[in-house]
Amino acid sequence: MVARFLTLKLTLMGNTFRKSVWQTIGMIVASLYALGVVGMLLAGVVALGFLGDPGWAGLAITLGGALAVLGWWIIPIFAFGVDATLDPQRFTTFAIPRRTLLTGLAVAGLVSVPGIATVLLAIGASFAWLTEPGVLLVSIVGAVLGIATCVLGSRAITTVLAPVLESRRYREVVAIVALVLIVMIGPLVSWLSNGVEVTVGSGSETSTGAQLLPLFEQVAGVVGWTPFGAAWSLGSMAHDGDWVGLVGRLAVALGTVGLTWLIWDRALGRALVSPPAGGGGESKAKGLGAFGRVPASPTWAVAARTATYWLRDPRYSGSIAVVPLLPVIMYFAGQSTGSFFMLLATGPFVGWILGFSISNDIGYDNTAFALHVSSGVDGRTDRWGRAIPMLVAGPLVTAATVLASVWVADSWHLTLPLLGLGLGSLLVSTGVSCAVSARLVYPVAKPGESPLKSPQGAAMATIVSQGIGFIVTVGLALPVFAVGIAAIVVGGLLWGIATLVVGLLYGTLILVLAVRFGARVYDRRLPELLQQVQSFP
Structure with a gap:
């Protein structure tokens, strides 16, 4: 047997x-x-x-x-x-x-x-x-x-x-x-x-195996009895x-x-x-939630559904929980070099992460994407509807991260350049996500499954899709990076204002153009997108 x-x-x-x-x-x-x-x-x-x-x-x-x-x-x-x-x-x-x-x-x-x-x-x-x-x-x-x-x-x-x-x-x-x-x-x-x-170092000598051996022996002596x-x-x-x-x-x-x-x-x-019964128990919904707080239009209906996912789906809310920890990670990463560079880069990095987080929204929809197809949601409505929640919450989170980083690093003179870099990265990456997600869709954990679960065969598709999106985002964001780096190196209020203005205007331009491009691709590939999503394991 x-x-x-x-x-x-x-x-x-x-x-x-x-x-x-x-x-x-x-x-x-x-x-x-x-x-x-x-x-x-x-x-x-x-x-x-x-x-x-x-x-x-x-x-x-x-x-x-x-x-x-x-x-x-x-x-x-x-x-x-x-x-x-x-x-x-x-x-x-x-x-x-x-x-x-x-x-x-x-x-x-x-x-x-x-x-x-x-x-x-x-x-x-x-x-x-x-x-x-x-x-x-x-x-x-x-x-x-x-x-x-x-x-x-x-x-x-x-x-x-x-x-x-x-x-x-x-x-x-x-x-x-x-x-x-x-x-x-x-x-x-x-x-x-x-x-x-710090504990085992002595004088100018570095830590050696002989110095660490007693420490590990003590730990192993306790662990060996467990x-x-x-x-x-x-x-x-x-x-x-x-x-x-x-x-x-x-x-x-x-x-x-x-x-x-x-x-x-x-x-x-x-x-x-007595097999365990699945389900999450009874829950009572009150009102329309986000749908009752937005204008009655197809675009805002998609936006309300996306916002609901961000708040109630752990595959999305897990990403939100991680964002406040990024400054902590960057702070510890910079401690080894004694520099606040990593911490100050957190704001632009958070902007890029938030914008890129919607790069596979169709894949996360799973079979619910059939609702968009059956109800005749066009590309423009779908693309803007998915981007609006990010454009509402993303700037607030990015700005808060920038302010927190310059406060800890005591570098208030870099506030405007970092805000320009952060908001510009957010807008560009959001636009790229709206364009890429209409063409490249890869398997993810299904609704109700652990966000840590990766479907078999999804690793390579994820690497390729995210790699292409990253390269495109960096290439399109080069003008913002150029002005921002110049502002940080040269200094001065005018350079800071220029970075903020360029980040907002150029990022908005890329966002509008990318959404239009993604809408055309979405309309052209709608049947293929539905077939691809439904074929995911």
């Missing part, structure tokens, strides 16, 4: 290569990328064991394995719906013993790009102890237990939380929180790196000859595997008898 599950999972994976060229390319790129990362990590760990200090190899395996377990347990909570190819609910009507079903699902859970990468990395890292056969054997046992901890813990958590994960409100909140956490990883790493350098790192630390314990620690951590690892198996078994039993 386990072999049957493996065959089924392999067949499902093979079928992804037949759906579309983009899915095939995306799967190949993901596989090659994973193999490259695994190869580099294995080379580094094995080199530590052979050429460097074996203690470093043990620390790397323990801490890296703990991070792998943490990722397997936490990521499914945020990226819900990532892999539902073998959903247990689909086997409810089959007379499969629950223990057999558990074993089959657990083994089949490794048949994926992340699963195969984890197995290769876990087993391969054990060969850092190749010169010590006994330690190598213990390390392989720990790797197997670590892999089991990853899979069983992930399945147990998602099965227990299935009733909550099915709630749409939960998915919306978690999606936004996940985006915020991902965006803040960079500043957090930068802050920790600076803190470590469910996350116990299995991965067995090889290190055997190498050090700490047999008491080895037995204790082996007990923790076995207990973790047994406990996660028991929790998954009980949760799966309840789920098979």
